[in-house]
Amino acid sequence: MKSVLDIRNLTIALPKGSDRPHAVENVSLSVGAGEIVCLVGESGSGKSVIAHTVMGLLAGALKPVGGEILLEGEDVLKVDEARLRELRCTRMSMIFQEPMTALNPVMTCGDQIDEVLRTHTSIDAPTRKKKIIAILERVHMPDPERLYASYPHQLSGGQRQRIMIAMALILEPVLLIADEPTTALDVTTQAQILELIRDIQRERGTGVLFITHDFGVVSEIADRVAVLRLGNLVELGPTEEVLRRPQHAYSRMLISSVPSMTPKHRDRDTAAIVVLRTDGLGKTYGGSSFFQKSRPVRAADDVSIEVRRGEALGIVGESGSGKSTVARCIARLIDPTEGRIYLGGDEVGWLSSRVLRKHRRRIQIVFQDPYRSLNPRRTVVESVIEGPMNYGVSRKEATERAKSLFEIVRLDPRALDRYPHQFSGGQRQRICIARALAMEPELLIADEAVSALDVSVQAQVLQLLDDIRDKLKLAMLFITHDLRVAAQVCETIAVMQKGKVVEYGLVADVFNTPKHVYTQELLKAAPGKGWDFAAFAPA
Amino acid sequence: MTATADEPVEIDVAASSAAAVKKVGLFGRLARNQSVAIGAVLVGLMILIGLLAPLLGATDPTAISPAARNLKPGVERNIFTPAGEQVTRTFWMGSDSLGRDIYSRVLYGARISLIIGVTVAALSVAIGLVIGLIAGYIRWTDGPIMRVMDGMMAIPGILLAIGLVSVWGAGLVTVIFAIVVPDIPRVVRLVRSVVLSIREEPYVEAAISVGTPVPLIMFRHILPNTIAPLIVQGTFICASAMLVEATLSFLGIGIPPDVPTWGNIMSEGRSYFRIHPHMILFPGIFLAVTVLAVNMLGDGLRDTLDPRLSKRI
Numbered sequence: 001m002k003s004v005l006d007i008r009n010l011t012i013a014l015p016k017g018s019d020r021p022h023a024v025e026n027v028s029l030s031v032g033a034g035e036i037v038c039l040v041g042e043s044g045s046g047k048s049v050i051a052h053t054v055m056g057l058l059a060g061a062l063k064p065v066g067g068e069i070l071l072e073g074e075d076v077l078k079v080d081e082a083r084l085r086e087l088r089c090t091r092m093s094m095i096f097q098e099p100m101t102a103l104n105p106v107m108t109c110g111d112q113i114d115e116v117l118r119t120h121t122s123i124d125a126p127t128r129k130k131k132i133i134a135i136l137e138r139v140h141m142p143d144p145e146r147l148y149a150s151y152p153h154q155l156s157g158g159q160r161q162r163i164m165i166a167m168a169l170i171l172e173p174v175l176l177i178a179d180e181p182t183t184a185l186d187v188t189t190q191a192q193i194l195e196l197i198r199d200i201q202r203e204r205g206t207g208v209l210f211i212t213h214d215f216g217v218v219s220e221i222a223d224r225v226a227v228l229r230l231g232n233l234v235e236l237g238p239t240e241e242v243l244r245r246p247q248h249a250y251s252r253m254l255i256s257s258v259p260s261m262t263p264k265h266r267d268r269d270t271a272a273i274v275v276l277r278t279d280g281l282g283k284t285y286g287g288s289s290f291f292q293k294s295r296p297v298r299a300a301d302d303v304s305i306e307v308r309r310g311e312a313l314g315i316v317g318e319s320g321s322g323k324s325t326v327a328r329c330i331a332r333l334i335d336p337t338e339g340r341i342y343l344g345g346d347e348v349g350w351l352s353s354r355v356l357r358k359h360r361r362r363i364q365i366v367f368q369d370p371y372r373s374l375n376p377r378r379t380v381v382e383s384v385i386e387g388p389m390n391y392g393v394s395r396k397e398a399t400e401r402a403k404s405l406f407e408i409v410r411l412d413p414r415a416l417d418r419y420p421h422q423f424s425g426g427q428r429q430r431i432c433i434a435r436a437l438a439m440e441p442e443l444l445i446a447d448e449a450v451s452a453l454d455v456s457v458q459a460q461v462l463q464l465l466d467d468i469r470d471k472l473k474l475a476m477l478f479i480t481h482d483l484r485v486a487a488q489v490c491e492t493i494a495v496m497q498k499g500k501v502v503e504y505g506l507v508a509d510v511f512n513t514p515k516h517v518y519t520q521e522l523l524k525a526a527p528g529k530g531w532d533f534a535a536f537a538p539a
Numbered sequence: 540m541t542a543t544a545d546e547p548v549e550i551d552v553a554a555s556s557a558a559a560v561k562k563v564g565l566f567g568r569l570a571r572n573q574s575v576a577i578g579a580v581l582v583g584l585m586i587l588i589g590l591l592a593p594l595l596g597a598t599d600p601t602a603i604s605p606a607a608r609n610l611k612p613g614v615e616r617n618i619f620t621p622a623g624e625q626v627t628r629t630f631w632m633g634s635d636s637l638g639r640d641i642y643s644r645v646l647y648g649a650r651i652s653l654i655i656g657v658t659v660a661a662l663s664v665a666i667g668l669v670i671g672l673i674a675g676y677i678r679w680t681d682g683p684i685m686r687v688m689d690g691m692m693a694i695p696g697i698l699l700a701i702g703l704v705s706v707w708g709a710g711l712v713t714v715i716f717a718i719v720v721p722d723i724p725r726v727v728r729l730v731r732s733v734v735l736s737i738r739e740e741p742y743v744e745a746a747i748s749v750g751t752p753v754p755l756i757m758f759r760h761i762l763p764n765t766i767a768p769l770i771v772q773g774t775f776i777c778a779s780a781m782l783v784e785a786t787l788s789f790l791g792i793g794i795p796p797d798v799p800t801w802g803n804i805m806s807e808g809r810s811y812f813r814i815h816p817h818m819i820l821f822p823g824i825f826l827a828v829t830v831l832a833v834n835m836l837g838d839g840l841r842d843t844l845d846p847r848l849s850k851r852i
Contacts, residue, residue, distance in 0.1 A: 333744050360750040367741035375742045377763050383742075386759075387749030432745070439749055 004174040004207040005031040010067035023049045024231045031207040038218045039211045041228035042454035056084040093168035097180040099160035103152040110148030113167045135166045158189035178210045186318035191525035216528025227251045257459040258533035259484035263507040272308040275475035282338030299325040301499040312476035314490035322499035331365045364436035368448035370428035374420040381416040387439045405434040426457035445477045578836030589649035600647040600799040604638040632821045644799040651800040652781045659718045659780035660773040667726025675734025688724035696721045733765045767844035774837030778830045801826045
């Protein structure tokens with residue numbers, strides 16, 4: 001096979017004072033024509049740096065100090081800016097993670113694709129338009145004529161990503177670099193985009209360098225896999241070979257950390273008391289103001305769920321399904337507009353804030369973003385003891401409790417006096433869990449609590465949550481978009497779509513015999529459903 | 540990280556302390572910023588000049604000597620002191636149409652200008668902060684408060700000053716009040732916008748769910764985030780207040796003409812400007828340098844205190 005991209009011994013230096021001398025060290029890798037090579041690694045592994053270097057888009061602080069990058073034999077590290085501009089789009093193209101910010105919001109989609117043609121070719125206007133309409137059709141856009149004249153904000157995330165793909169492929173480059181192109185998309189949209197990339201790539205014989213952190217995506221799309229760790233290439237081989245028999249300990253750890261789609265069997269204590277029950281819970285946003293017409297949005301509609309002591313209920317759904325709204329209503333961070341919330345025997349959905357304060361400590365919540373969940377100006381011990389001190393515990397006693405909680409969440413109690421920026425994302429999430437546990441809650445809500453974490457760290461935090469639940473007999477409400485995580489953590493699961501619970505039942509039942517069409521779609525779209533990663537074998 | 544789920548997670552003490560070393564202290568960063576350093580030195584100099592005016596050879600700024608009118612800078616004259624003694628004095632910056640020493644007047648004028656700048660900045664920031672916190676955090680107050688603020692912003696400062704002078708008479712308090720009122724809404728808007736973005740941060744929601752009372756949330760979690768933009772806004776208000784005071788005095792609706800302020804000195808020199816430009820030149824230079832210094836200080840503080848901008852340094 002002819003290789004279109006040949007990276008040889010690439011080394012890229014980091015600025016002085018960084019945690020390691022090189023962003024990428026001695027990496028050699030090739031992409032053949034008609035081949036998809038997946039570059040996998042956790043955050044900070046240098047995978048995006050490689051992609052940006054190939055495109056000549058490297059940030060000024062980073063300098064390639066060794067090696068060469070041959071695009072069809074031409075070293076892109078040595079060519080000047082003018083030649084590089086010529087190469088982009090004609091020989092190599094890139095699609096990015098965030099389709100909203102990758103498109104110019106004040107230009108129509110058609111004009112943006114047209115710009116590529118005008119810059120690189122001398123085709124006349126009517127032919128250009130014909131070409132654009134043709135490629136829009138090729139990326140399965142409905143009504144290409146109308147989309148040609150639409151602005152990016154009028155399209156959904158998946159449609160925008162299709163526009164990006166159309167723009168990248170219109171000049172038929174030999175190399176396509178895709179930097180996490182589906183990470184920001186919902187799982188059903190992701191499945192469609194992956195299929196599209198695969199189809200077009202086969203049809204045109206394009207070489208694809210696909211960057212991802214998700215082994216599910218890897219198993220769906222890759223011909224070969226390269227695993228990066230802290231800038232070093234630790235493993236490179238055919239997909240099936242790497243997934244079945246990873247050679248390096250790191251790849252083995254990474255692959256086995258991917259949660260299984262097969263629900264974990266858990267024994268249920270059917271006599272356990274019901275900690276949380278909602279009855280027809282609803283939240284409508286909007287309503288009229290003086291100058292605006294009323295445009296109500298029903299974010300949650302008639303949600304009735306219950307969680308028993310020692311059990312976890314998962315709420316899964318795509319973005320905008322209302323799962324976070326439900327969590328925030330239950331935590332009373334926002335006020336519900338309909339229905340009731342029972343905590344133990346007490347109705348808490350309609351309590352005034354004064355009366356509610358008594359009940360606050362019984363429900364605690366862990367948020368998605370570990371970098372924003374802790375006040376950066378306060379030491380972590382201050383954050384952990386804040387809650388208990390609100391309820392009259394002395395500072396000394398609260399600090400003692402914080403120390404023992406740090407041991408429970410497996411952090412060094414000596415680190416209590418540090419500031420949040422001195423901890424990694426996973427460690428911060430542990431601190432947030434410690435803060436929630438300090439209140440001795442009856443219900444712990446995890447709102448996408450592991451979504452922002454790397455897969456190996458995610459596995460650790462999930463294990464921790466599991467241990468805590470068993471030890472403290474906590475009831476948990478687990479909000480996630482990731483079916484794999486839900487399968488491993490929860491006893492029962494509620495699938496939400498457009499504010500409504502469309503399917504609700506035991507995890508095993510919902511996964512094995514989904515009744516609702518939407519659940520079936522979700523399960524079908526889950527990337528890598530054919531693999532049981534932890535077992536290194538097809539499912 | 541290679542730790543498995545069952546081992547305690549070791550925190551790399553060396554790495555975190557290295558991070559701590561890398562983080563230069565706030566004062567280190569401030570001193571390293573050129574505009575902060577220059578601005579602070581110049582402002583400090585002006586404060587010293589104002590405070591130490593009597594020690595810098597300034598005499599009574601209001602003493603009239605008819606024999607020494609309209610002198611050019613650097614001229615020496617024998618004049619009579621109020622006690623009746625005859626002394627020789629050098630008029631470093633010349634004298635005005637009543638024979639008053641402009642050097643002394645400019646030095647004493649620094650006091651008034653700085654007092655007005657600092658007082659106006661402190662008052663409008665303090666009042667604006669309280670109103671802004673309330674408007675930003677307590678939802679239902681937002682509409683009414685902000686409409687009142689819009690109304691206040693619509694009042695032209697100079698018109699308000701004229702109105703106040705006609706009611707209360709000219710004076711320092713009137714001038715300060717007239718400048719503070721239109722500045723409050725600017726601070727309120729700034730504080731409110733910071734509060735609106737910070738109140739959505741997960742750490743504030745976490746504080747709500749651990750039952751922290753609203754006043755504590757404001758004080759602990761929200762207020763500290765407003766300090767940096769407020770310091771910056773404060774310096775700009777300080778600079779503009781000095782300018783507005785000069786404008787008001789120049790128009791004759793500010794501080795009474797017998798009190799030496801930079802605006803008053805320029806106002807009196809206006810009619811002789813073509814023949815004796817020094818009457819306006821020297822107070823003008825002092826005013827310009829002070830305002831520039833305060834603005835540089837503010838710019839520098841913004842760059843240093845805003846973490847997004849400070850990365851570039």
